[in-house]
Amino acid sequence: MSRSRRPALVLLWLSLLLALGALPAVAQDDAEPVAEIAITDIGIARSPDMTVVVDVGNVETFDAADLTVLENGEAISNATATPISQNPVPVGIVLAIDTSAATEGDTLDAARAAATAFIDNMRPQDLVAIIGFGEEVDLFTAFTGNQTALKVAVAQLEASGPSRLYDAVVRAADLYEAVGGDATLESNLIVLSGSADDGSEATLEEATAAVRDQRLGVYGVALSGTEFDTAGIEAVSLTRYIETPDPAELQTLYGDIQRSLDNRVVLTFTASEAAPRDVTFEVRYQQASTSQVITVPGFVANPRSTTTLPPTYAVTPPEAGEAASPSPGTLRIISIVTMAAAIALLVVILGLGRGSDAVSRRLSSLSG
Secondary structure, eight states, X not given: OOTTTHHHHHHHHHHHHHHHHHHHHHHHHHSOOOOEEEEEEEEOTTTTEEEEEEEEESOSXXXXXXXXXXXXXXXXXXXXXXXXXXXXXXXXXXXXXXXXXXXXXXXXXXXXXXXXXXXXXXXXXXXXXXXXXXXXXXXXXXXXOOHHHHHHHHHTOOOOSOBOHHHHHHHHHHHHHHTTGGXXXXXXXXEEESSOBXXXXXXXXXXXXXXXXXXXXXXXXXXXXXXXXXXXXXXXXXXXEEEESOGGGHHHHHHHHHHHHHTOEEEEEEOOOOSSEEEEEEEEETTEEEEEEEEEOOOOSSXXXXXXXXXXXXOOOOOTTOOOOOOHHHHHHHHHHHHHHHHHHHHHHHHHHHXXXXXXXXXXXXXX
């Protein structure tokens, strides 16, 4: 091989290697996004009949038939999936938006635009409330399905002061408690944070406890481009946590959260664990999975039904030929009646005697 061809071959090999190295990146770009799944609630009040609410995100099309439920690693065959849209309980959503000084300008404008787009895509069963938290925690509107009122509330958001994140989370939990909790509304909170908490009366522990007490599904969105400590917003985002450095991405992120809410499914099944103990329930969707450990109260397996009959009393009749002795009370009544009858008979006899004497005297006078 001539030396003049060696540089060309080397370049050819390098080009081939670079092309092969680029193939995985191209394949990754073309691959479908990986689904995200989260358990937002487990109901054990009617154990062993269980309900598990599952949130599926980052999917364009969702098929509930692909969901699998496992109890301590064993697949449950009797599980049924019902879309949240068929649930008679309306869906509540609190949009809590950071209005601290850190969000002033383009960031707050982007937040308003994302919230407005979210309102435009509300479903008829959605009820939304708007909270702004900066120097104060302000409720701009309580739960309503009126899109015009919600948009007016979003337009009133203004930036000022520090971020009272924890107080805003507690205020959102209080809103659900005031309307009767998740028995009245499916409880969800989407909280946007552009800075760390500063000045809240509530602590992080109190905010997290409020979320758990009201069983809120919390979706946290952090604007990490402002370089703040995101530990607080991460801690309260028990359902899903998202970061973005670009406020322009907020509308896309809010849209993804909205699809997750639309794709929420209520799974119902009968658990097999009869003893009161910790049980791991796992839900799988495609390659994604999530699990949660919960203490079940246990139940009596296959209880026998019993019927309690009223008491019966045996009456023993007297033996044949045996005279029943009258009671003392009966004897007294008989004696009184007998005496009365005798007196009556005597009165009658005396009356008859007097009558016969009168007749005799009358006859004697007539004959004389």
